[in-house]
Amino acid sequence: MSGTTRSDKELDRDEAAFLARPHKYQYLQSEARKIWAEAQKISVSSREDGWSRLAQHTVLKPNPNPKGETRPIGAEIISALRRHLANLQGTRCCYCRRWLQNIAHARPVEHILSRDDYPRFSLHYRNLALACRDCNQQKTNKNWTTWDQTAAAYPLPEEARDYFHPRLHVYDGHIRYVRVETNDAAIAIYQGLTEQGRQLCRDHLKKISQVDALFKNNRQLSGAIERLQAAGDNPEEAEKVKLNEFVDALHEAIYRIAGD
Ligand SMILES: [Zn+2]
Numbered sequence: 001m002s003g004t005t006r007s008d009k010e011l012d013r014d015e016a017a018f019l020a021r022p023h024k025y026q027y028l029q030s031e032a033r034k035i036w037a038e039a040q041k042i043s044v045s046s047r048e049d050g051w052s053r054l055a056q057h058t059v060l061k062p063n064p065n066p067k068g069e070t071r072p073i074g075a076e077i078i079s080a081l082r083r084h085l086a087n088l089q090g091t092r093c094c095y096c097r098r099w100l101q102n103i104a105h106a107r108p109v110e111h112i113l114s115r116d117d118y119p120r121f122s123l124h125y126r127n128l129a130l131a132c133r134d135c136n137q138q139k140t141n142k143n144w145t146t147w148d149q150t151a152a153a154y155p156l157p158e159e160a161r162d163y164f165h166p167r168l169h170v171y172d173g174h175i176r177y178v179r180v181e182t183n184d185a186a187i188a189i190y191q192g193l194t195e196q197g198r199q200l201c202r203d204h205l206k207k208i209s210q211v212d213a214l215f216k217n218n219r220q221l222s223g224a225i226e227r228l229q230a231a232g233d234n235p236e237e238a239e240k241v242k243l244n245e246f247v248d249a250l251h252e253a254i255y256r257i258a259g260d
Contacts, residue, residue, distance in 0.1 A: 004173035004194060005157035012169070015125045018084045022077055031059070032077050032152040039074075049115045051122040054078065082107060085130045093132035094166035095139070095200065096188070096208045097177060106133050112165055114141040117149050124154050129166045134208060144203055164200035175200060223249075 023032035033055055043050025057074030086107065091100050100107040110131035113121050121127045132137070144163035147155055157168040164174055174197030179188040190205040192198030 004170055004196075005160075006168060006170060008157070011126055011157075014088060018081060021084070022080050023073070024076070024080055024083075028073065028076075032073060032080070035059075035073060036123070043123050044120050047120045049119045049122045051111070051115055054123060061104060080102070080111065081128065082130065085109070085128065089130055092131035093133055094133055094171075095135040095164075095204060096190075097171065097179075098132055098134075100130060100132055103244060107131075108133065108136040110136055110139070110166075112167060113145065113147065116141045117143055118147075120152075121131055121154055126154055135204070139204060144199060155248065161195070162199065164196040165236050167194050169196060175205075177205075 019033055019036075021029060022036055023029045036054070039050045039054040039057065042048065042053065054074045055078060057072075057077075058070040059073045061069045061071055081102065086100060089100075092098065093100055094110060107130050110129045111118075111122060112127050112129060115122045118127070145155075145160065145165075146162060147159075155165070155168070157165075160168050174194045175190055175193065176193055177188055177190045179186065188205075188209040190201045190209055191200040
């Protein structure tokens with residue numbers, strides 16, 4: 001299965017890298033590690049959303065501290081996690097692969113198995129990825145899997161068969177995409193290469209790819225994109241797609257912009 005799934009070893013190594021630096025200040029790293037492990041343990045044993053608990057965790061600043069000031073160490077651990085994941089993902093969204101902007105609200109942490117339905121995995125390292133705001137808002141708390149909600153164990157890479165899982169799967173093994181951008185427009189076509197890739201295209205990326213002016217105003221181009229996207233959903237149709245038709249329409253659109 002190499003090329004479509006990530007190995008346990010690789011995933012463990014990533015987690016160890018995060019745990020080596022769970023806080024930006026070195027002197028707080030061992031405390032941050034303890035807080036993370038504790039919150040993780042509570043969410044597993046009590047089946048409670050440990051994410052909110054961690055996000056609200058504060059500690060007293062060191063003495064002398066007459067006013068009893070606190071520092072939001074939980075939020076700071078989440079920031080460290082966000083930096084780690086951004087680095088791991090090449091600063092791109094885990095679903096649509098667009099660039100992530102460098103502001104926290106534009107790079108929300110995505111819980112792949114939702115916190116509502118799988119609270120015990122709310123702090124499971126393999127359940128966390130960075131999505132762009134569009135993807136995060138569109139996916140909300142939906143689940144694309146039928147994985148048993150009472151299961152104690154997190155799915156292994158080879159067990160995520162019915163949906164695309166951005167941490168367990170290798171993106172390029174499941175999805176191929178073309179993205180073209182101009183000053184005022186962008187189009188993207190996603191094609192699923194596997195069952196899991198086709199699921200993501202069908203349930204999510206199709207909507208994400210329906211962007212702006214060029215797409216909407218050019219009937220010929222949007223028709224070609226729709227047919228290509230449909231072929232991505234249905235492999236039998238792939239043979240019938242006229243790629244040339246799309247490329248011609250794209251060229252025409254680009255030349256029209258260039259000629260303006
Ligand atoms: Zn995205």
